[in-house]
Amino acid sequence: MRQQIVAGNWKMNTTPTEGFALAKDVIAQSAQSPNNVELIICPPFTHLAEVAKAVRGTRIHLGAQNCAMWAEGAYTGEVSAKMLANIGVEYVILGHSERREHFGEQSAILLSKIQQALGNGVKPILCCGERLEERNAQQHIAVVNAQIESVISGLTAEQMQQVVLAYEPVWAIGTGLTATAQQAQEMHAHIRATVAKHFGDAQANATPILYGGSCKPSNAAELFAQPDVDGGLIGGASLKASDFIAIAQGFKE
Numbered sequence: 001m002r003q004q005i006v007a008g009n010w011k012m013n014t015t016p017t018e019g020f021a022l023a024k025d026v027i028a029q030s031a032q033s034p035n036n037v038e039l040i041i042c043p044p045f046t047h048l049a050e051v052a053k054a055v056r057g058t059r060i061h062l063g064a065q066n067c068a069m070w071a072e073g074a075y076t077g078e079v080s081a082k083m084l085a086n087i088g089v090e091y092v093i094l095g096h097s098e099r100r101e102h103f104g105e106q107s108a109i110l111l112s113k114i115q116q117a118l119g120n121g122v123k124p125i126l127c128c129g130e131r132l133e134e135r136n137a138q139q140h141i142a143v144v145n146a147q148i149e150s151v152i153s154g155l156t157a158e159q160m161q162q163v164v165l166a167y168e169p170v171w172a173i174g175t176g177l178t179a180t181a182q183q184a185q186e187m188h189a190h191i192r193a194t195v196a197k198h199f200g201d202a203q204a205n206a207t208p209i210l211y212g213g214s215c216k217p218s219n220a221a222e223l224f225a226q227p228d229v230d231g232g233l234i235g236g237a238s239l240k241a242s243d244f245i246a247i248a249q250g251f252k253e
């Protein structure tokens with residue numbers, strides 16, 4: 001049985017004060033979501049140390065939205081995986097389409113970041129997803145498989161055990177458009193097959209693959225009911241604790 005996960009990507013939203021209040025809200029409401037679902041919140045860097053203290057001893061796990069591709073040194077403005085691990089960060093989102101688009105993050109950079117994360121005991125949530133024009137040109141499966149393959153082929157079998165994948169079609173992120181449950185299932189099955197090709201069926205069957213892209217309380221249950229959809233990476237709807245928890249309720253106890 002794969003771990004079911006609902007992770008909130010807060011992006012560059014909330015002040016530290018607002019974020020702390022949101023984290024408290026999520027903690028307070030978390031008892032209403034099924035026990036077997038792992039809940040992760042990924043606030044901005046400025047919030048992490050304070051939120052880490054708030055979530056300690058609760059069922060909420062903490063993630064960051066990025067980390068440096070280097071261990072330490074003269075990289076002004078960067079935050080290392082070691083720093084994140086030191087304050088209790090357990091996950092880091094890597095390869096989000098916004099980072100690919102605005103910061104030019106491609107496979108080689110992502111692989112370095114994943115190595116940094118794993119080397120410090122932080123689990124990467126590696127994102128992939130096609131643009132609308134790629135889907136319209138029927139290239140979506142090839143594009144996503146290439147994104148995944150180019151990174152995971154650089155990992156050892158032991159490292160792969162720590163990786164969570166997230167399929168986020170770019171055309172569905174923040175647009176209100178959601179992949180249908182069938183579109184999500186189709187892609188997730190291809191992603192799992194790509195993992196199997198490199199690491200075998202047992203690892204493929206153990207790797208959680210999350211769906212992201214305008215996931216909300218009204219569509220979560222149908223998406224999560226798909227055999228290869230193991231949860232969600234939630235953007236906008238994770239900024240309201242009740243919506244975030246309602247999404248987690250898309251999983252049956």
Ligand code: PEP
Binds near residue numbers: 168172175236
């Ligand atoms: C995301 O950016 O990870 C995301 C899924 O955003 P949204 O839920 O707002 O589409």
